[in-house]
Amino acid sequence: MSFENLNLHPHILKAIVDSGYTTPTPIQEQAIPELLAGHDIMASAQTGTGKTAAFMLPALHRLATPSKTHSRGPRILVLTPTRELALQVSDAATKYGKYLPRIKVVSILGGMPYPLQNKLLSQPVDILVATPGRLIDHIQRGRINFSRLEMLVLDEADRMLDMGFIDDVEKIASAIPTDHQTLLFSATLDSNITKVAARLLKSPKRIQIATQQAKLDNIEQRLHYVDDLSHKNRLLDHLLRDMELKQAIVFTATKRDADTLADNLSAQGHVASALHGDMNQRERTRTLTNLRHGKLRVLVATDVAARGIDVVGITHVINFDLPKFAEDYVHRIGRTGRAGASGIAVSFASGKDSIHLKKIERFTGHRIVSHVVPGLEPRHKPRFDSTNTPRATPSIARKRSRSHSWSNNDSNGRSFSGANGNHSNSSSNSRSRSFSNDDNRGNLIKNGNSSPYARTK
Ligand code: AMP
Numbered sequence: 001m002s003f004e005n006l007n008l009h010p011h012i013l014k015a016i017v018d019s020g021y022t023t024p025t026p027i028q029e030q031a032i033p034e035l036l037a038g039h040d041i042m043a044s045a046q047t048g049t050g051k052t053a054a055f056m057l058p059a060l061h062r063l064a065t066p067s068k069t070h071s072r073g074p075r076i077l078v079l080t081p082t083r084e085l086a087l088q089v090s091d092a093a094t095k096y097g098k099y100l101p102r103i104k105v106v107s108i109l110g111g112m113p114y115p116l117q118n119k120l121l122s123q124p125v126d127i128l129v130a131t132p133g134r135l136i137d138h139i140q141r142g143r144i145n146f147s148r149l150e151m152l153v154l155d156e157a158d159r160m161l162d163m164g165f166i167d168d169v170e171k172i173a174s175a176i177p178t179d180h181q182t183l184l185f186s187a188t189l190d191s192n193i194t195k196v197a198a199r200l201l202k203s204p205k206r207i208q209i210a211t212q213q214a215k216l217d218n219i220e221q222r223l224h225y226v227d228d229l230s231h232k233n234r235l236l237d238h239l240l241r242d243m244e245l246k247q248a249i250v251f252t253a254t255k256r257d258a259d260t261l262a263d264n265l266s267a268q269g270h271v272a273s274a275l276h277g278d279m280n281q282r283e284r285t286r287t288l289t290n291l292r293h294g295k296l297r298v299l300v301a302t303d304v305a306a307r308g309i310d311v312v313g314i315t316h317v318i319n320f321d322l323p324k325f326a327e328d329y330v331h332r333i334g335r336t337g338r339a340g341a342s343g344i345a346v347s348f349a350s351g352k353d354s355i356h357l358k359k360i361e362r363f364t365g366h367r368i369v370s371h372v373v374p375g376l377e378p379r380h381k382p383r384f385d386s387t388n389t390p391r392a393t394p395s396i397a398r399k400r401s402r403s404h405s406w407s408n409n410d411s412n413g414r415s416f417s418g419a420n421g422n423h424s425n426s427s428s429n430s431r432s433r434s435f436s437n438d439d440n441r442g443n444l445i446k447n448g449n450s451s452p453y454a455r456t457k
Contacts, residue, residue, distance in 0.1 A: 032058055156186065274287075275301040326359045
């Protein structure tokens with residue numbers, strides 16, 4: 001199928017050509033005809049599948065025909081869990097709507113000054129992209145007229161549910177006229193999401209796109225066993241000195257850890273910055289702009305802050321701390337391998353992470369192969385698999401030269417509950433065995449290959 005077959009407005013098709021897209025992605029191919037036919041949809045599709053265009057193109061198609069209702073209020077409302085995702089949706093609206101006359105896109109996000117938002121909302125708005133909390137404030141102050149609203153999009157609804165925004169979302173939905181189209185996008189369509197959909201959507205068409213496994217095919221997943229924080233820091237420094245690493249997102253468990261790690265990395269000569277929810281909007285926008293423009297090589301981020309980041313230059317995602325929820329793992333590693341590129345996802349795991357690790361592997365259906373960097377081997381290999389055989393551990397050549405340091409000039413370059421009772425045995429068995437350096441010596445690369453991941457077999 002081509003975009004021409006989708007019956008979108010010619011001005012939209014022109015913008016698609018400019019974007020370099022030749023064929024619709026599966027979510028676009030399935031969702032766009034349903035949306036143009038006026039149906040509500042609930043779709044399982046993650047970031048990276050082209051879901052933004054899947055709803056934005058039909059939304060813009062509506063806007064090509066003037067509204068019959070005289071109002072300044074928005075015709076399209078997109079709710080997102082995070083500010084970053086909202087900004088990306090706004091950018092996509094501007095990009096795909098550039099040949100349509102006078103499409104006014106407004107973002108209403110928490111952390112931004114009210115006076116500016118009040119001014120934006122006093123003018124005509126076509127597409128309003130908002131995080132739920134701040135939007136509720138404006139609705140309660142009577143600043144938004146929803147009389148001409150035609151489409152409500154709930155983007156990453158699972159995340160809004162996880163983050164406790166769903167009451168706000170339902171309040172917003174109850175404040176708008178009932179004759180609009182509602183679209184719900186979510187990484188998974190589990191029972192909680194289905195309940196939300198049952199309350200907010202009318203006879204929705206259900207669209208299910210690619211399994212987690214298929215989605216991750218272009219991302220090589222690697223595991224490094226670690227002993228302690230110092231071991232993690234040394235490994236991270238080593239990985240970041242890989243010349244093949246163009247840009248990386250390093251995930252930490254807490255905001256404070258993100259700040260500390262970014263400072264430490266900067267002190268080691270890496271071009272690194274933190275991104276988390278305690279930063280004000282200006283700082284966050286500046287950091288993301290630097291990342292997009294290649295001026296920032298290493299972004300140290302928390303889950304929420306990094307959700308939805310779409311930067312093609314990100315070659316590596318490093319889980320300095322494993323995520324608490326298996327689903328976050330998928331979201332994290334999906335920050336690399338964007339737009340068809342390949343990517344590398346490295347996870348650090350210590351003995352106490354074994355249950356998290358198992359949940360992640362069960363969720364993705366993919367066993368993560370462990371790697372070692374000679375000279376930086378873990379003192380203990382924390383676990384064996386369920387058959388009590390050691391994990392395959394390819395050896396990795398450690399780069400000999402550590403003199404290279406990155407400077408600014410180089411910068412271009414859920415809950416998955418299910419208590420998992422059978423794990424503890426294998427894990428305690430594994431801890432009692434030490435992991436000998438001899439396992440690796442025979443595999444050391446001797447040819448000076450610059451990649452620390454070059455395998456010898
Ligand atoms: P999303 O899932 O909306 O985060 O989109 C992921 C990436 O895919 C973005 O960089 C889009 O620009 C890109 N994209 C969206 N639709 C297409 C398409 N039909 N062909 C190629 N790339 C696309």
